[in-house]
Amino acid sequence: MGGLKEAKLRALAGERSFERGLAYVDAVSGVDVGDGWIRASVRGTERYEVELRLGGRGKPTGTCDCPYGQEGNFCKHLVALGLTVIGQEADLSQRRTSARDRARGLDAWLTSLSREDLVALVREEMAEDRQLRRRLELRAASARGDLAEVRSRIRELLDIGPFAQYGYVEYADARAYAEQAGQAVTVIRSLTTSGRAADAMALTREAIGFLAAVVENVDDSDGCLGQIGGDLADAHHDACRAAGPDLVELAHWLVTHALDDAADLTDIDPLDYEGLLGEQGMAALRRYAVEAWRANRTGWAEKHLMRRLAKSGRDIDTVIAVHAADLAPNGHTHLLIARELDTAGRTAEALEWAERGIRETEGLAAVDTALIDHLADRYTLTGRPADAVTLRRDHFAACRTLFAYQRLRAAAVAAACWPTERESALAHLRADAERADASGGRVLVDILLDDGDVDAAWRTAGEYGAHDGQWLFLADQSRPTRPADALAVYLRLVARLTHETGNHAYEQLVSLLLGIRDCHRRLGTPDGFTAYVTDLRATQKRKRNLMRLMDDHGL
Structure with a gap:
């Protein structure tokens, strides 16, 4: 020690x-x-x-x-x-x-001790310890082969009644309930090891159903019941392996369970039973899964099970059929199908599904942009740059954003037709701005800045307006060449900030003051800055953190 x-x-x-x-x-x-x-x-x-x-x-x-x-x-x-x-x-x-x-x-x-004395001792202890009595009663019922008694005791172990107030087990009592419920797993495992695996398999399924029915009424913040659910899943698998069950019946139960709410509790994966089911059982599993999916083609659990089974059997056509039964209006499902086909080496079909997704979408403004990217990339890779530009142009026309513009620019540069495409795109945005569409003017400013055309961005901002962030960016970029214009922007932004408090506002204000000082330096009017700062300090002197921050920066 x-x-x-x-x-x-x-x-x-x-x-x-x-x-x-x-x-x-x-x-x-x-x-x-x-x-x-x-x-x-x-x-x-x-x-x-x-x-x-x-x-x-x-x-x-x-x-x-x-x-x-x-x-x-x-x-x-x-x-x-x-x-x-x-x-x-x-x-x-x-x-x-x-x-x-x-x-x-x-x-x-x-x-x-003699046999009689040991029995008397155990009886005495059972009278004092309820849990000990329950454990021994379960062992006795199991040893007698009394399945009805074992089933009854397991239901008692999983009953939340003794722990619940008003039908709900609070956090403080959840651990005690979980410890009791865990004894059910121990009993079931003992049945398997004692040669009664078929009984263990049946009782495990009943226990899973019973626990799933009460789990919503337990505060399982610590995840104890989830652990018990996992233990029951392991106990079921072990019992099946030992019992040699009816494979078709097992396949039916696995599919039913996978589509039931109890699946979230145990996380049983039907494919984990593939080695046990063999060819006959897996065929039955697929048959039952298909029947369930046909009965509910839009159900998430049904589609998920079908896709997993299809992929495990490398059945790409079934995967596509599952996706195609519930196509999303924005083209996302078409994209999933295209990717599956690409992975399978069926590139022509993949391209057809991607193009179909564009045609069948509710509109390019609402289309999944990942589908646009996928199809444009395929056009480029297959030597069709003009088609990539057309797709990007149509998307930009429907969705005039900086992102769509950047993608159009990349495609047009690759196709050596950017000057023409750029002028057309800018014309669309100017038309939007002239229709008193403020967002159109701001998008145009962002695009001109992204193109590095700062002078055009200044003119556009002055003509159609811009938000403060754009004006600040313009001022920062143009300070060396247009210090007077930049100074006017900084002064306007500072005037707004002087009415605000808080360290964040003060940090922004000091950053603007540094820009103002640089503009006065470039304009040759340092005295003007000195007078401005002196006046600002006089009006803002009660803001001690601002004064301290200005001191730190020599303002």
């Missing part, structure tokens, strides 16, 4: 958990020392069971059933127990020896 130090605990837990663990040392109780381990209870939000393992040359490890500890972390409760161990290190060797002596004494005493 020796060798445990505070520094080692700090390294294992991290600074935050270690510091929080210091406050829990007094909450440690019931320290139990064994051979290489120490267990205790720690009172936190609730009482947690904690175990430290110190044997061997490796670093100490530990487990705690608090939410943070269950994620595999060395939590504050483990730190508290570790600090307690360090504080009691002198007594540990003696306590370990005493624990071994007690264990040997208990074993010797139990061995010495």
